[in-house]
Amino acid sequence: MITEQDKQFMREAIRLANESVERGGGPFGAVIVKDGEIIAGNSNSVTINNDPTAHAEVNTIREACQRLGTFDLTGATIYTSCEPCPMCLGAIYWARISRIFYGNTRKDARDIDFADDFIYEELDKPMESRTVPILPLLRDEAMQSFRMWMAKTDKTEY
Secondary structure, eight states: OOOHHHHHHHHHHHHHHHHHHHHTSOSOEEEEEETTEEEEEEEOOHHHHTOTTOOHHHHHHHHHHHHHTOSOOTTOEEEEEEOOOHHHHHHHHHTTOOEEEEEEOHHHHHHTTOOOHHHHHHHHSOGGGSSSOOOOOOHHHHHHHHHHHHHOSSOOOO
């Protein structure tokens, strides 16, 4: 069920996207809400910060986690001005955000030259057929950190 409050939160994400365009950033904004209150809101700053990971959703997740002092956003909802790309969707899942509302679709983004379909297509290919080579190297040595992690009794699991 979509409420008037949901629409209000989405309008805030859209406002952040509009402001981002005015400041020279990408046309994307997001807010994270928990217990009926906005705990973080941010926009895309890829070109402003020269950071390809600085999508609105990722920036907002980082802000929310810092503000709440946790990496677990269970019970939170993200309102994003556009359907999340694969990176942002992964970040949303890792943060354990409980619901996603989005405005524009992937197709709408593609229509203004923000296409992420190629990433979805790459993920469906076998590793040896992907555009960017993915090659295993030194697995036996890399396993040491995994063994250390498994033996650790005071680890914070996530």
